[in-house]
Amino acid sequence: MAKTSSERPRSLLTSLKSNYRPEVIYKLGDYHSMRRIIDSVRNRENTDRKDVDLGKGVTGQYRLTNNGDQFLMTEITVNNKPLIMFASYRNLQLLSSSNIILVDGTFDVVPNGFTQLYTIHGYVSEMKPN
Structure with a gap:
């Protein structure tokens, strides 16, 4: 969902909270942890970001x-x-x-x-x- 959605992380997390039980959301960690996961998934295939990270x-x-x-x-x-x-x-x-x-x-x-x-x-x- 994070990979294909263009929603901002906060909006994405808000919609996730309404679709899953509280104990599932709790196991994912705090907002900042979940935000890092979303950013990581989105950046995995981002060649523009990889170029910057590699000093290109x-x-x-x-x-x-x-x-x-x-x-x-x-x-x-x-x-x-x-x-x-x-x-x-x-x-x-x-x-x-x-x-x-x-x-x-x-x-x-x-x-x-x-x-x-x-x-x-x-x-x-x-x-x-x-």
Whole structure:
């Protein structure tokens, strides 16, 4: 079911809970354990993800947004280590017009071959038309 469904993990797990007895769901573990199982099943045949994990660069679906717009802005090597930047042009426009910029870095959730995920957020108090 996880392999063929495009549902988000939380929705998938909610529907599973309604189809199985509580003791079966309990044996599967907490939400995070079940989420890892779903991600693992979905990524098994994901060649784009495998390419990233093997250091072959960003390919296929990860280069574009869900709308088909360019998402991969930069993919370079610095000191023999990969450095990539993802952003949509619309998000870059919003970031450039933001008066407040927030940044965050984590080492916990990065694909194999990468060390750190660094995010940049712009605060927008109201949505502006395109």
